[in-house]
């Protein structure tokens with residue numbers, strides 16, 4: 001919807017889960033405030049969801065009901081579709097294409113859709129003069145898409161690093177505070193509703209990867225690339241590593257990183273040792289945070305709720321207001337969509353960083369010599385080394401941190417360690433993130 005057409009924004013909302021219900025609540029509860037800010041009334045005309053009978057805590061009786069979301073685009077009065085279905089393909093993709101091809105605005109909270117099809121959708125939006133917005137897709141209530149696309153638009157972005165998954169941050173926080181194993185905390189988080197029944201997307205880093213791909217696209221003006229994004233989750237984090245992290249002055253966080261380096265653009269998702277003095281280290285429980293570094297502005301940090309009804313619906317409604325105010329005059333990724341070039345991120349083996357390695361080894365003479373020999377063979381320089389007490393499973397733990405080195409050298413060193421007779425289990429490696 002172009003700015004000049006604006007008399008009334010008429011919405012079709014697809015998906016009435018927690019966020020959908022939250023959007024209805026804000027739009028009805030703040031109708032006057034939203035009309036004042038939008039510069040026109042914003043009216044819900046239709047809704048679509050699978051189950052009509054479910055009580056969602058909102059009165060939906062005044063709205064047309066569609067069983068099939070894509071049919072809403074046939075209603076000529078509706079000029080903006082709000083998609084809260086989720087999934088990179090299927091009904092969400094169909095709806096997005098149908099809406100934009102008819103020149104209707106499209107607001108979504110769907111990170112998988114934007115990370116996978118963002119460029120194609122942005123091109124259709126531009127061709128049809130339609131607005132595409134996805135603030136709620138990344139870090140829920142934190143306005144990070146606006147920050148990158150507008151507030152920091154004067155800067156070349158050097159890097160974006162974030163805690164982008166509340167479930168993982170909640171689990172890591174409780175593991176640290178209570179000294180519990182990952183699986184114990186996960187089970188409890190599921191019981192309390194902090195983690196989904198199928199938590200794979202969250203704990204294996206896939207949710208963070210989608211968000212990171214979108215942030216990289218916004219930051220560097222590139223086509224989102226989810227295919228080549230090295231992704232590791234938090235399943236393998238052990239309480240002993242959290243303890244060693246503390247001793248060494250770090251806290252373990254699952255990070256999404258998109259960084260300009262000498263080698264090119266690096267994107268990666270993995271648990272990392274974050275220096276305790278860095279702002280991201282202090283972000284606990286289900287809170288999200290994003291740090292953006294721009295060449296003129298320096299470091300900026302954004303902290304808030306990354307999920308949940310109110311925060312996510314707040315971002316969706318902000319996008320709706322934005323469409324009313326600006327129509328399609330502001331490109332979805334901050335640059336003309338045709339200029340969103342594909343890119344291949346720097347392979348993780350070429351990442352230059354410092355590393356934490358934990359080994360469980362036999363407690364006998366000569367072990368340290370074997371370990372240091374393996375490091376020397378791969379030209380990996382040790383920054384610090386610790387040995388404390390005995391491991392409960394037998395042997396002792398040796399923990400070391402390295403000086404700056406290429407990840408390929410670390411992988412080769414870990415291979416050497418694995419082949420040593422004195423090494424009793426697969427070594428643990430964590431990247432140390434410099435801030």
Ligand code: HSE
Nearest residue numbers: 164165166167306307
């Ligand atoms: N499941 C996500 C989280 C929120 O735990 O943060 C939606 O992206």
